[in-house]
Amino acid sequence: MPELxxxxxxxxxxxxxxLGRRVVDATLHRRDVAVGPKDPPGGFARQRAVVRPSRLRAAQLLADATIERVDRRGKLLAIIASDGRALGVHLGMSGQLFWAPAGARLPTDHVHATWRLDDRSRLLFRDPRRFGGLWLAETRDELPPWRGLGPDALTLPPEHLAGLLAKARRPIKAALLDQGLLAGVGNIYADEALHRVGIHPAELACEISAPRALRLGEALRELLRLAVEAGGSTLRDYRAAEGQAGAFQLQHAVYGRAGQACLTCGEVLESGMLAQRTTVWCPRCQGGL
DNA sequence: ACGATACCCTGATGGC
DNA sequence: TGCCATCAGGGTATCG
Incomplete structure (x- = not known):
């Protein structure tokens, strides 16, 4: 659920x-949520029924390093140390990063990693469903998930979208969800963006004309910008660093509203499965197909 | 190269 | 009240 x-x-x-904090120590409570430079290539360390514990030692989770900045590309966060090392954090479906000052209460269940900082504050990674994970690499660009990502959806110039879509002979919704094509868009914001520009989610990406692709790019950027300003969408699990819920779910026009009236035209919103995801659209506003 | 499918996982929900 | 089936969705692997 956490998207860009x-x-x-x-x-x-x-x-x-x-920023500027030194990591006093790090603890990895579940080794199978982390992937280090010496682990076999591939996605997560955990594969199917076979649990492959990471060879990462806790000390490699940036212990003793000083944090210089926090980067993001798509849905991936990268905590960068002053020596260049990078800790990648993907929230998956239910992942959370919590920060709390010294002595403050923090959740204890489903906590897979904990960091203690030099001001006695703590950072922890919690992920009940464990679809998320941690990666460590010598540099940010060597983080395996970072390397596979397309351009970031928030900063993509809208006029570049047409070129990306022209090569995708599949439904526009499937293309928008492809993180290698464009990084950051998930199920919620794909449906919302397509509704805003009146494009049916099943329309083939390569058949969208350049002017419409441009409008989609502009709508997507504006949608993501507004959602960031609102603190994101909190449906159930998403929380900001200190536990704050987002508010953008109140502005969803189609996501989660199947069977209800379209806010634009009053038509009943339809839903179906597309690219293995529940998809909601307005048959009148997005009728093109 | 693409699409469809199975799988990972837990918590919420609805039916009986 | 409890039990079970179903659903949600970020990804990756695998097969066609």
Whole structure:
């Protein structure tokens, strides 16, 4: 559920708390949520029923390092140390990064990693469903998930979208969800963006004309910008660094509203499965197909 | 190269 | 009240 706006808002709430802080120590409570430079290539260390514990030692989770900045690309966060090392954090479906000052209460269940900082504050990674994970690499650009990502959806110039879509012979919704094509858009914001510009989610990406692709690019950028400003969408699990919920879910026009009236034209919103994801659209506003 | 499918996982929800 | 089935969705791997 956390998509680009949620991760960007988390980044913005987290960065001021971490900047210049030295990591006193780090604890990895579950080794199978982390992937280090010496682990076999591939995605997560955990594969199917076979649990492959990471060879990462806790000390490699930036212990003793000083945090210089927090970067983001798509839905991936990268905590960068002054020596260049990078800790990648993906929230998956239910992942959270919490920061709390010395002595403050923090959740204890489903906590897979904890960092203690030199001002006695703590950072922790919690992820009940464990679809998320941690990666460590010598540099940010060597983080395996970072390398596979397309351009970031928030900063992509809208006029570049047409070129990306022209090569995708599949439904526009499937293309928008492809993180290698464009990084950051998930199920919520794909549906919302397509509704805003009146494009049916099943329309083939390569058949969208350049002017319409441009409008989609502009709408997507504006949508993501507004969602970041609102603190992201909190449906259930998403929280910012100090536990704050987002508010953008109140402005969703289609996501989660199947069977209800379109806010633009009053037509009943339809839903179906597309690219293995629940998809909601307005048959009148997005009728093109 | 693409699409469809299975799988990972837990918590919420609804039916009986 | 409890039990079970179903759903949600970020990804990756695998097969066609």
């Amino acid at each position: 706006p949620e991760v960007e808002h988390l980044r913005r709430t987290l960065e001021p708390r971490l």
